[in-house]
Amino acid sequence: MASTLADEIVSSSAEPMSPASDQMPIEQPPKLKGRKRLLQNLQRMSSSPSLVRRTRSHSTGYQRDRKASLSCVSLSPAQCWGDPTTSIPGDLESASPLSTAGNARIRMIGGSPRNASQTTVPLPADLRPASSSRNLQFELAEEESVTVNVVERKTQYAKRTVDFWNDMPNEIKTKILGYLTPKEIIDTSEFYSKISSGALMKIITTAGPFVRDLNLRGCVQLREKWLFEGEEISSACRNVVNFSVEGCRIDKISLNGFFLRNASLQYINVSGLSTVTNSAMKIIAQTCPQLETLIVSWCCNVDTKGLKRVVESCSKLRDLRAGEIRGFDDESIMECLFEKNTLERLVLHRTDVTDGSLKMLMVGRDPEIDVLTDRPIVPPRVLRHLDIHQCTSITDAGLRSLAHNVPALQGLQISQCTELTDDSVVDVIQTTPQLSHFDMEDLDNVTNNLLVELAKSPCSDTLEHLNVSYCDSIGDIGMLQVLKHCRQLRSLEMDNTRVSDLCLMEASSLVRKRGYGTDLPKVGLRIVVFDCVNVTWAGVREVLSSNAYIPRSLKNQATVTVKESRTDSPSSSSSSSTSLPPPVVVSYYPKEIIELKCFHGWQMTANEHNKRVLRGSLASANNLDRKWADYMMATEEAGAGGANARRRRRRAREAERLYQFDEEEEDLSLDVYVGGRRRARSGGCTVM
Incomplete structure (x- = not known):
C-alpha cells in the first residue's frame, strides 16, 4: 500500500509544471492522512547541523537520546x-x-497560480476554537477601556504646583509682614550668596528710596547688573547712609555715580576694590560732608593724595582705615590729620609710615617745648585705636612720640615692628591708663622687663587682651606678674614663648577668684600656648581640673540649704514626716572657665572637657580628667626604663598632687604650688 502510494507521488511530481501555460489544468496531488499530513507542513530549524544528517525515517517520532534535536518548530x-x-x-x-x-x-x-500572492489562510474548522474571534474582540475592548481609565485617572490626580506666597491675598501678606521689623524684611546677610542677581536687583530697586543701610559685601553675582544697570541702582537708592561693597565686582563709573547721588553717606567700605581711585576720593570729598568712616584698605589705586582731600573736606571723619596705602611717608597728610584732630581710629598697617610722619601726627610741626618736662605742648590726641603693625620703618624714636599724647588710647597694635625695644614701649604703656588691647607679637627685642612694667602700669586694671606670641625672650618671670595684677584679662596669646606650667596654674587661680554661682559657666579667659616647649600635660591638666572644681565650702553650703529648707517648711511642726516638702538641691558652678589652645595631641581632650563643664556635667568632666591623667602617666612609664622610670613616676605623682591643693587657703598665690604645704587627697569620692 505504501509503495503504491509512493510511486503515484513520484510520477505526479516528475512532470514539471510550466508557469507560462495557463490553459493546462493542474492536477491536484492526493491528500495525505495521519502522521504524514502533520509532518508535511512542519519546518525544522536547528542550531546544530546534525539535524540535516539524520538517518531516521520521517514518520519516526522525536527521540530525546539522539544527537539531532528540534530547536524550533x-x-x-x-x-x-x-x-x-x-x-x-x-x-x-x-x-x-x-x-x-x-x-x-x-x-x-x-x-490557480494567480492566487499565489495570498500568504495567509485561516485555521481549519476542526482546529479553530469556537469563540476565538469573539474572545479576541472582548479582550481588545477590555484593554481599551482599561487604557482610557488609566488616562482619565492620571488627568484627574495630576499634581498641582502651588506658589504659596504669590497665591496668597495681599491682605494676608501685609498682616504677616507686620510682625517683622524692617531690618528682618530686607536683611539678607545669611543667604545673600544664594539670591539670584535678578531677584537681588528687584529688591534693591523696589525698596530703593527706603534703603539706608546697603551692604552688598561679597555679592559677586551683581557684576553684570552694575555694568549695565548701575544707573538704575544709583537712581533708585538716593538715601543711603551706610554703604559697603567690599569684595564686589563693581566698575568705576557705577561706583562714582553712586557716590554722586548719595550725599548722606556716613559709612563707606570699599576695601580691596581695584576700581576705586583718587577720582572716587575727590567725589567723596565734594559730595559726602557727613562722612564718618572710610575703609579703603588694599585699594591699590588709591594713595594719600586722594585721602588728603577727604580729610580736608570731611570734618566729621572719625575712622580711617588705609592699610597698604602708599604715601604715608609724606608728612603733609599727617599734618592735616594733626590739625583736624578728629580721628578716633587710625589703621596704617603695612604702610610706609616713618618716624617723622608719626611724630607729625602726634605733635605737629615745630611744637612748643615745655622747659620743665621737656615735652611738646600740644593738645592731646583723641585717638582710641592705633594700628601700625608691620610698619618696619618705625623705631623707638617714632613710637616714643605717643607717650603723654594719647591718653584715651584703648587699642595699640605694634606687631612685627622689629626695631622696637622695651624703652619706647614702656613709655607708652605708662601713659595710657585706658589701654585694653595690646598686641606686640613677634618683637624680638622686648624682654620680661616690659611685662613687669606693664603689670605696674595704670592700664593693668583695664587690660583685657595681650598678645606676646613669638617673643622668644619672654618667660615666666614677666608673665606671672601680668597674671597676678591684670585681673580683667580675657585673651592671652603666648605661643612660641618660654612660659611653662606655672603660668597655666596662675591663670587657673586668676579665673577661680572670679567666683562661683548657680548659673552655668561661661568662657572667661582664652589662652594660647601651643608650641611652648616648657608647657607639659601636667599644666594642661591643672587648667582642666580647675575648670571643674567646686570648693568644699560651697558643697557644705548646699547641704545646709537643703536642711534649712526642710526646717523652715510650714509643715515642719506636724509630726508626720510625709508632710515635709522635697529637698531643694542647689548646684554651684564656676562663673568663668579657661578655654585652652594647646598641643594638638591634647586639644581634643581639652575641647571635650570644656563641653562637659559648659553644660554643667562637672562629675563627667572630672572623670575624663582622671582617665586622661592615668593614660598619660601610663604612657610615660611604658616609654621609660631603669632609673629614669622612677623619676618619671615621681614627676607624675607630683603633677597629680598639683591640682589637689587646699582650696580653703586664703592665699591662692603661687606659693601653694611651689613651696607651700600640700594636703594629700585620695580623689576617689566626689560629692556634688
Missing part, C-alpha cells in the same frame, strides 16, 4: 504556504520524502 503560514515557484530550503527539501528532482510538493490556494 514553526507553523508560520507564510513559510508553509509560499509562492509556488519558491522552493523549500535546501536542508528540508533534501530531507523531505515528497521532494523529487529538487522540486518540493506545494499546496496551491484557489487552484
Whole structure:
C-alpha cells in the first residue's frame, strides 16, 4: 500500500509544471492522512547541523537520546504556504520524502497560480476554537477601556504646583509682614550668596528710596547688573547712609555715580576694590560732608593724595582705615590729620609710615617745648585705636612720640615692628591708663622687663587682651606678674614663648577668684600656648581640673540649704514626716572657665572637657580628667626604663598632687604650688 502510494507521488511530481501555460489544468496531488499530513507542513530549524544528517525515517517520532534535536518548530503560514515557484530550503527539501528532482510538493490556494500572492489562510474548522474571534474582540475592548481609565485617572490626580506666597491675598501678606521689623524684611546677610542677581536687583530697586543701610559685601553675582544697570541702582537708592561693597565686582563709573547721588553717606567700605581711585576720593570729598568712616584698605589705586582731600573736606571723619596705602611717608597728610584732630581710629598697617610722619601726627610741626618736662605742648590726641603693625620703618624714636599724647588710647597694635625695644614701649604703656588691647607679637627685642612694667602700669586694671606670641625672650618671670595684677584679662596669646606650667596654674587661680554661682559657666579667659616647649600635660591638666572644681565650702553650703529648707517648711511642726516638702538641691558652678589652645595631641581632650563643664556635667568632666591623667602617666612609664622610670613616676605623682591643693587657703598665690604645704587627697569620692 505504501509503495503504491509512493510511486503515484513520484510520477505526479516528475512532470514539471510550466508557469507560462495557463490553459493546462493542474492536477491536484492526493491528500495525505495521519502522521504524514502533520509532518508535511512542519519546518525544522536547528542550531546544530546534525539535524540535516539524520538517518531516521520521517514518520519516526522525536527521540530525546539522539544527537539531532528540534530547536524550533514553526507553523508560520507564510513559510508553509509560499509562492509556488519558491522552493523549500535546501536542508528540508533534501530531507523531505515528497521532494523529487529538487522540486518540493506545494499546496496551491484557489487552484490557480494567480492566487499565489495570498500568504495567509485561516485555521481549519476542526482546529479553530469556537469563540476565538469573539474572545479576541472582548479582550481588545477590555484593554481599551482599561487604557482610557488609566488616562482619565492620571488627568484627574495630576499634581498641582502651588506658589504659596504669590497665591496668597495681599491682605494676608501685609498682616504677616507686620510682625517683622524692617531690618528682618530686607536683611539678607545669611543667604545673600544664594539670591539670584535678578531677584537681588528687584529688591534693591523696589525698596530703593527706603534703603539706608546697603551692604552688598561679597555679592559677586551683581557684576553684570552694575555694568549695565548701575544707573538704575544709583537712581533708585538716593538715601543711603551706610554703604559697603567690599569684595564686589563693581566698575568705576557705577561706583562714582553712586557716590554722586548719595550725599548722606556716613559709612563707606570699599576695601580691596581695584576700581576705586583718587577720582572716587575727590567725589567723596565734594559730595559726602557727613562722612564718618572710610575703609579703603588694599585699594591699590588709591594713595594719600586722594585721602588728603577727604580729610580736608570731611570734618566729621572719625575712622580711617588705609592699610597698604602708599604715601604715608609724606608728612603733609599727617599734618592735616594733626590739625583736624578728629580721628578716633587710625589703621596704617603695612604702610610706609616713618618716624617723622608719626611724630607729625602726634605733635605737629615745630611744637612748643615745655622747659620743665621737656615735652611738646600740644593738645592731646583723641585717638582710641592705633594700628601700625608691620610698619618696619618705625623705631623707638617714632613710637616714643605717643607717650603723654594719647591718653584715651584703648587699642595699640605694634606687631612685627622689629626695631622696637622695651624703652619706647614702656613709655607708652605708662601713659595710657585706658589701654585694653595690646598686641606686640613677634618683637624680638622686648624682654620680661616690659611685662613687669606693664603689670605696674595704670592700664593693668583695664587690660583685657595681650598678645606676646613669638617673643622668644619672654618667660615666666614677666608673665606671672601680668597674671597676678591684670585681673580683667580675657585673651592671652603666648605661643612660641618660654612660659611653662606655672603660668597655666596662675591663670587657673586668676579665673577661680572670679567666683562661683548657680548659673552655668561661661568662657572667661582664652589662652594660647601651643608650641611652648616648657608647657607639659601636667599644666594642661591643672587648667582642666580647675575648670571643674567646686570648693568644699560651697558643697557644705548646699547641704545646709537643703536642711534649712526642710526646717523652715510650714509643715515642719506636724509630726508626720510625709508632710515635709522635697529637698531643694542647689548646684554651684564656676562663673568663668579657661578655654585652652594647646598641643594638638591634647586639644581634643581639652575641647571635650570644656563641653562637659559648659553644660554643667562637672562629675563627667572630672572623670575624663582622671582617665586622661592615668593614660598619660601610663604612657610615660611604658616609654621609660631603669632609673629614669622612677623619676618619671615621681614627676607624675607630683603633677597629680598639683591640682589637689587646699582650696580653703586664703592665699591662692603661687606659693601653694611651689613651696607651700600640700594636703594629700585620695580623689576617689566626689560629692556634688
